[in-house]
Amino acid sequence: MSITKTEKGEWRVYVKPGGRTGKQVRKTFKTKGEATRFKNWILNAANVGEWNPHQDQTRLKDLIELWYDNHGKSLKDGLRRRTALTAICDVLGNPIGQKLDASQYVKYRSKRMSDGIKPKTCNNELTYAKSLFNELRSLKIIDYDNPLASIKPLKVDETELAYLTHDQITELLSAIEHHDANLIARICLATGCRWGEAESLKKRQIRNSQIHFTKTKNSKNRNIPISPELEAELLAIPKSQLFGFSLSAFRRALEKTSIELPDGQASHVLRHTFASHFMINGGNILTLQRALGHSSLKMTMRYAHLAPDHLSEVLTLNPMVK
Known part of the structure; x- marks a missing residue:
């Protein structure tokens, strides 16, 4: 199974949802994001109904893996970020990425704060989550707006910079x-x-x-x-x-x-x-x-x-x- 770019600049999906002996499925799309969504849809045995190119059903955990495979691997702290993002995903219940609600994330952050997590750590997590969607959109893997764009970071007091005499x-x-x-x-x-x-x-x-x-x-x-x-x-x-x-x-x-x-x-x-x-x-x-x-x-x-x-x-x- 693969997604490849054609000479015309389009993206071709080639998959065998039934395995090596299964039926071949080929389809071409204008964007990589649309092609990725179709591949995920066709491989999900639980899907019913017709393919809807305007409804991205990719779940957050799959988006994290797409981000890591296409970008995160190149970062020094990519593996650590993926671990942090996966932990957030598990607490949120692995929602559909496009349907992730800002208020849902704010509730998660409030719970983290009540558990004693420092504001700076919460801000780092928000940065990771926002960057996930921004990078996927930049790579044209998704074509919807960042669902967390409206969330502002918490105000953090300046750290005391002690020095030795x-x-x-x-x-x-x-x-x-x-x-x-x-x-x-x-x-x-x-x-x-x-x-x-x-x-x-x-x-x-x-x-x-x-x-x-x-x-x-x-x-x-x-x-x-x-x-x-x-x-x-x-x-x-x-x-x-x-x-x-x-x-x-x-x-x-x-x-x-x-x-x-x-x-x-x-x-x-x-x-x-x-x-x-x-x-x-x-x-x-x-x-x-x-x-x-x-x-x-x-x-x-x-x-x-x-x-x-x-x-x-x-x-x-x-x-x-x-």
């Missing part, structure tokens, strides 16, 4: 006795990289007094300068894969210190510390954006308030100044 940095590094964890922590503090980016480093990525970070979160490589001393220490490691798994050792060491962090911040505080001290010391916000690898300046602007001259005019231009 110089004394806390000293205390933390002194507590990390594990060699790999200690060196990874110092790389994060020196470059602003994520823990996973440092932990996965290979020796070939250290050259010309720079670390060449690859396979980053946004899939864009970036080169960050490091000191000659740090470069020499990394190149002296007698193996191509510089580090083993060390995050647990870091967390155990962190627990032994007097440092208190907001929930959800452990190794990521090292990245926040780099960015915060960079701005405190008068760094340029655009340079920081490139160093952190942020695709949007909006993400980097979270650190702008730490610049020495941030809102300094308030001191001289407020009405209490004589």
